[in-house]
Amino acid sequence: MIEKMKTYCNSLTEYSRYKTREVFVGEVPLGGNNPVRIQSMTITDTMDTKATVEQTIRMVDAGCEYVRITAPSMNEAKNLENIKYELRKRGYPVPLIADIHFTPNAAEVAARIVEKVRVNPGNYADKKKFESIDYSDESYNIELERIREKFTPLVKICKEYGTAIRIGANHGSLSDRIMSRYGDTPFGMVESALEFVRICEDLNFYEIVLSMKSSNPQVMVQAYRLLIQKMEDEEMNYPLHLGVTEAGGGEDGRIKSAVGIGTLLEDGIGDTIRVSLTEDPEFEVPVAISLADRYKNRDNHEPIKPIDEIPIDPFNYKSRTSVAVSGIGGSNLPNVIADFSLRKINAHKDLKDIGYIYDEITDKWNMEDAAADIIYLGKNEIKFDSPSGLKIIFDYDFWLELNEKKESFPLLTTEQYLSEKELSSKLNFLLIDLNSLTENLIKKLKSEDKIVLVAKTKNTHGMAEQRRLFFELVDNDIVNPVIVKREYENISSDQFRIYSSTDFGALLIDGFGDGVWVGNNDFSDNNTNNNKHIKRFVNTRESAQKTINRALFGILQAARVRISKTEYIACPSCGRTLFDLQETTEMIRKRTEHLKNLKIAVMGCIVNGPGEMADADYGYVGSGVDKITLYKEKEIVKRNVPASEAVDELIELIKSDGNWVERNKN
Numbered sequence: 100m101i102e103k104m105k106t107y108c109n110s111l112t113e114y115s116r117y118k119t120r121e122v123f124v125g126e127v128p129l130g131g132n133n134p135v136r137i138q139s140m141t142i143t144d145t146m147d148t149k150a151t152v153e154q155t156i157r158m159v160d161a162g163c164e165y166v167r168i169t170a171p172s173m174n175e176a177k178n179l180e181n182i183k184y185e186l187r188k189r190g191y192p193v194p195l196i197a198d199i200h201f202t203p204n205a206a207e208v209a210a211r212i213v214e215k216v217r218v219n220p221g222n223y224a225d226k227k228k229f230e231s232i233d234y235s236d237e238s239y240n241i242e243l244e245r246i247r248e249k250f251t252p253l254v255k256i257c258k259e260y261g262t263a264i265r266i267g268a269n270h271g272s273l274s275d276r277i278m279s280r281y282g283d284t285p286f287g288m289v290e291s292a293l294e295f296v297r298i299c300e301d302l303n304f305y306e307i308v309l310s311m312k313s314s315n316p317q318v319m320v321q322a323y324r325l326l327i328q329k330m331e332d333e334e335m336n337y338p339l340h341l342g343v344t345e346a347g348g349g350e351d352g353r354i355k356s357a358v359g360i361g362t363l364l365e366d367g368i369g370d371t372i373r374v375s376l377t378e379d380p381e382f383e384v385p386v387a388i389s390l391a392d393r394y395k396n397r398d399n400h401e402p403i404k405p406i407d408e409i410p411i412d413p414f415n416y417k418s419r420t421s422v423a424v425s426g427i428g429g430s431n432l433p434n435v436i437a438d439f440s441l442r443k444i445n446a447h448k449d450l451k452d453i454g455y456i457y458d459e460i461t462d463k464w465n466m467e468d469a470a471a472d473i474i475y476l477g478k479n480e481i482k483f484d485s486p487s488g489l490k491i492i493f494d495y496d497f498w499l500e501l502n503e504k505k506e507s508f509p510l511l512t513t514e515q516y517l518s519e520k521e522l523s524s525k526l527n528f529l530l531i532d533l534n535s536l537t538e539n540l541i542k543k544l545k546s547e548d549k550i551v552l553v554a555k556t557k558n559t560h561g562m563a564e565q566r567r568l569f570f571e572l573v574d575n576d577i578v579n580p581v582i583v584k585r586e587y588e589n590i591s592s593d594q595f596r597i598y599s600s601t602d603f604g605a606l607l608i609d610g611f612g613d614g615v616w617v618g619n620n621d622f623s624d625n626n627t628n629n630n631k632h633i634k635r636f637v638n639t640r641e642s643a644q645k646t647i648n649r650a651l652f653g654i655l656q657a658a659r660v661r662i663s664k665t666e667y668i669a670c671p672s673c674g675r676t677l678f679d680l681q682e683t684t685e686m687i688r689k690r691t692e693h694l695k696n697l698k699i700a701v702m703g704c705i706v707n708g709p710g711e712m713a714d715a716d717y718g719y720v721g722s723g724v725d726k727i728t729l730y731k732e733k734e735i736v737k738r739n740v741p742a743s744e745a746v747d748e749l750i751e752l753i754k755s756d757g758n759w760v761e762r763n764k765n
């Protein structure tokens with residue numbers, strides 16, 4: 100097991116960048132000792148030179164180091180020449196990348212013009228018709244030879260012109276051939292890319308970058324880990340481009356991207372990143388920079404006890420076994436804890452920020468889907484009857500003095516626990532960290548079944564320290580539920596969203612965590628308000644509790660461990676998009692956001708959309724000017740519906756399937 104672990108990063112306890120070979124993209128190299136490069140993609144029509152140049156300039160001014168532009172056909176590929184000329188004339192030497200799907204002839208033209216060409220092995224020479232094909236080894240090898248013939252001319256041109264290639268596998272657009280042999284798996288994604296890499300290497304071409312994107316952060320993380328392992332097996336070390344596809348926009352898009360990309364960056368993996376949001380690309384850049392900058396001084400972190408053997412399988416998701424204690428752990432959904440230890444609860448309305456709405460007329464509480472499960476009050480009291488079922492945590496000494504302990508439970512330090520006289524007979528919370536997990540404590544925990552652990556950390560490499568604690572618990576067969584607690588100081592709410600998504604997301608993706616808790620915070624939002632590239636999509640005057648509560652539910656959803664709202668899989672749009680994707684996604688969201696168990700995809704074009712919309716329940720896909728094709732899963736249900744009627748038609752479709760519920764008026 101130890102060998103497997105070592106092949107996907109340098110260390111799980113000591114931060115260091117996983118070193119890949121240096122590849123030049125124009126004058127800006129990546130991999131090797133270079134910093135993590137930031138990139139994004141234009142969403143203009145590539146034939147509109149002026150708009151594409153101006154958007155590229157805005158992206159570069161925001162901090163983009165490479166700019167990708169779609170080239171769906173020969174015409175767009177040829178127009179890259181004009182775009183490049185205009186950019187150079189205006190003093191912008193930024194390396195350009197042509198994005199290719201289905202059109203080798205466009206790739207061969209673009210490779211003579213731009214610094215890098217991105218090909219998708221799922222559709223460069225293969226087709227996707229959702230067919231299952233039986234291949235013998237012989238017929239499979241014949242197909243590989245066909246791919247070699249189609250791909251070789253591009254490699255030769257890239258070699259001649261000094262152009263790099265990104266071989267970018269997408270979980271949603273694996274070819275029928277790969278799906279038939281390897282299934283819809285991270286392994287299939289890896290093999291799909293490596294088939295193309297082997298062709299490059301046979302032609303002595305090594306200027307290669309690889310990516311393994313998925314709209315599901317769990318699949319994406321596993322695919323990159325597996326790719327590194329397979330590359331090491333075949334003595335390859337190509338730089339890695341990280342991204343979560345079709346992440347959507349706004350807060351959810353940022354959270355989903357940070358869960359996937361951040362998890363890998365924590366282990367030193369990744370040479371360039373693109374955050375794909377359904378927004379103008381210049382708004383993606385600050386998110387990507389914030390993700391990458393967090394690791395600039397990470398190698399100075401406090402030491403973490405090294406590990407000899409990893410007790411989990413990092414390539415397959417399995418949640419850690421825990422016993423249920425009063426609705427926490429076991430098969431219960433991860434709990435969300437709201438921290439009111441520094442902000443007093445004076446009135447019913449104070450609980451609105453965490454999802455509890457009080458109706459004075461009926462004297463009843465209504466609960467939102469994203470309502471916190473537990474509140475922590477420290478030494479504060481609540482002066483009215485709290486919603487029934489809402490558990491309250493108090494500090495141990497304060498709890499001891501309470502007259503009425505019904506739904507109240509104590510939080511103990513390890514010292515209090517080891518010397519305690521009185522505990523709750525139902526539920527107790529124990530604050531621990533890696534260093535406090537002594538033999539004595541392990542022994543005592545094994546004899547208690549009413550203890551929920553609260554894992555804290557002060558380490559700057561905190562995720563790794565908390566993961567190390569989970570390994571220690573697994574190794575010692577400790578099955579108490581664990582709530583992961585983090586505290587953040589002096590950061591903005593934008594940074595909080597990204598950091599917390601990384602810190603909690605990375606643990607949840609490995610199956611760790613029966614709950615999430617962020618210590619009481621206020622955000623320093625005044626520092627970032629003037630940055631014109633940071634998009635404000637939430638009210639910055641909302642309380643920290645509200646920001647934290649919403650982010651925590653978003654993280655649980657992105658890690659796919661607790662679904663509390665409709666999931667939108669929206670492509671970031673590009674030059675192929677045939678309608679205003681941002682506006683349409685917003686319109687669909689407004690009408691469907693209460694359908695909590697549905698995944699709805701909004702995709703800009705019929706060429707890539709159906710393949711990329713992954714496991715969506717319904718798809719809204721642009722199929723012509725003002726024309727939308729509606730899908731139920733992978734099946735077309737209505738073709739070429741006029742755009743003005745398409746949202747109503749989508750809702751009718753959901754209703755006719757019996758998947759519609761009326762919105763809760765509260």
Ligand code: SF4
Nearest residue numbers: 670672673703704708
């Ligand atoms: S699905 Fe969206 S981002 Fe992908 S090619 Fe089509 S329009 Fe462009």
